[in-house]
Amino acid sequence: PYIDSSDCLGTYESKELSTLTGVPQGSVLGPILFLLFVNDIPTAVNMGNLCLFADDTSFSISNGNRERLETDIFIQSSYLLQWLEKNQLHVNVKKTKLVEFYLRSSRTDANFSDIVIGDFRLSPSPSADFLGLVIDCNLSFHNHIDKVIKKLSSSLFILRRLATFSSKDVLLTAYYGC
Incomplete structure (x- = not known):
């Protein structure tokens, strides 16, 4: 193992765990190690646009021919999956989405097929x-x-409730915390 870690909360200390692969979360070097770990992911695909931000990765690809687009998505996604497996990483299936972007005027009735990767x-x-x-x-x-409206509505509800019995300082703290 290249790093052993345990966490403390008050007087409680978790048991020590060894990290054999990947990047330990919460470590000082974690963000830098993660960037080094994934910096070659753009070489996994040979077309399209790969966007990396922190630990989020998105991939976009376009093609005027719908059938060719579906094929390109399948091929490039397979390349990405191979890279992930080679680097002992996994796809978060719950966060992975396939979205077809289009202008309203160019929308067709045909839907994308499911893509198995x-x-x-x-x-x-x-x-x-x-x-x-x-x-x-x-x-x-x-x-x-x-x-955004839903989030603001719930925050406003909380602030209104607090306003009936809290000081201005408490309200400001709650406001900045929302």
């Missing part, structure tokens, strides 16, 4: 979360706006 099946999704932004298939941002 390795042991999992990707079904088309109407939207995906990308770095906190909900992006829908026609880039209308309605889903994102609804998400």
